[in-house]
Amino acid sequence: MKQLLILILLTIIFMPSFAQQVPAFGPLPTASQLAWHETEYYWFIHFGPNTFTDKEWGHGDEPEDIFNPTQLDCRQWARTARAAGAKGIIITAKHHDGFCLWPSKYSTHTVRESKWRNGKGDVVKELSLACKEYGLKFGVYLSPWDRNHPKYGTPAYNQVFVNMMTEIFKNYGLIWEFWWDGANGEGPNGKKQVYDWPLFRETVKKLSPNTVVFSDIGPQIRWVGNESGFAGTTNWNLLNVSGFTAGAGAPSTDTLNSGNIYGEKWIPAECDVSIRPGWFYHKEEDEKVKSPEALFNLYLKSAGRGSTLLLNVPPDRRGLINGYDSAALMGFRKLRENSFRQNLLANSSVAVKISGKGKRITSLTDGKQTTYEKVDSMSIQFKTATTINAIMLQEPIQMGQRIIKFRLLLQDKNGTTIKELTGTTVGRKRILSFPSVIASKIQVMIDDAKATPLISEVAAYHINEQLIEQ
Secondary structure, rough: HHHHHHHHHHHHOOOOOOOHOEEEEEEEEHHHHHHHHHHHHEEEEEEOOOHHOOOOOOOOOOOHHHOOOOOOHHHHHHHHHHOOOOOOEEEEOOOOOOEEEEOOOOOOOEEOOHHHHHOOOOOHHHHHHHHHHHHOOOEEEOOOOOOOOOOOOHHHHHHHHHHHHHHHHHOOOOEEEEEEOOOOOOOOOOOEEEHHHHHHHHHHHHHHHOOHHHHHHHEEEOOOOOOOOOOOOOOOOOOOOOOOOOHHHHHHHHHHHHOOOOOOOOOOOOEEOOOOOOOOOOOHHHHHHOOHHHHHHHHHOOOOOEEEEEEOOOOOOOOOOOHHHHHHHHHHHHHHHHHOOOOOOOOOOOOEHHHHHHHHHHHHOOOOOOOOEEEEEEEEEEEEEEEEEEEEEEOHHOOOEEEEEEEEEEEEEOOEEEEEEEEEOOOOOOOEEEEEEEEEEEEEEEEEEOOOEOOEEEEEOOOOHHHOOO
């Protein structure tokens, strides 16, 4: 009930008082998807036998006793995530090796069979409680591929997987996001599984209708088409899914990266990437953790292109977030805070034109995103010439994604354009960064849109020159 009330409140907040003047257009996000868009940056945690074998994909024949994190502390994970500014954590409860981080009744390859905590441990439970304590959203990754389970590769396995999902949803509180990997290889009997995706989707819908589900084609969130952490410079939140399936039957990676301009469903892209070269912890990668600057660049290419950043932070063999990772993460947070602390347009008067008619408003620069305006063009005048190198635009995506093409004209005091930038999609947030210029005026021109173009917020920043998008 609490989750439902939150979703209703979000819908009300994002619904302007004059919504009846502009009809919604095209596929629209649900309240759950709107809430997901707002998370913007959250963590993946890859953890399991691979942590102790230095493999990336386990074979499923690893002895259960190899899993033995002697200092495991999920509260430390959650505490670090919150300190880093992340808003949630998704845990690999079962990777391709089939090892379950909870004592599943439907497997004999679980923490129950390990010597960790004398077989009484439950990583999923500990993390779900830690996320609740620290105010983080909690998500679960469950790979359908299982290289250990004897029923994998037979029709009976689909029900086994449904039973495992049911355990997760019934025993571990609210699951914010559920993650399906599309990988499909051979099991211990040498056979591949024919996944019953319709059954899987219906199971989640029945057990937890407000959970957003990720796969190559949703149904709520899609893969971005790469594991490098960037969305397309054109990024539609829409996708055509008819005739496609998760895994090998998914749309091309180019399509997943950019979406479909007239896609049939609202299925936005999520950018998954690891802070290290691998997805699981490997000591030899301690010196290869991405720098704060590299993480900031990924933020610009994910959240700054209307997507979200799902950053993998793998615990080490102790069961702790390693110091190398946490140092980079705190630096990343500092860069975000310093870069976007001061909106140089805050509460500025904006001259807006639509269909040849103009007016002046301040609602697009107040940072609240609770209203929007119909916009063919916008003009913002600085009080004095100002150095800028980043501009942010936002669309009210609850009304649909509309803008196809736009231009930004940076002008001097005489109205002469000194720099012109072009862009395509906007979506929830679009950040364009560029070498610094001293401008007296910004003109935003909407050159093409699928329906009446709408803008909910505009901002300008002067970030460290070394941080502009690479």
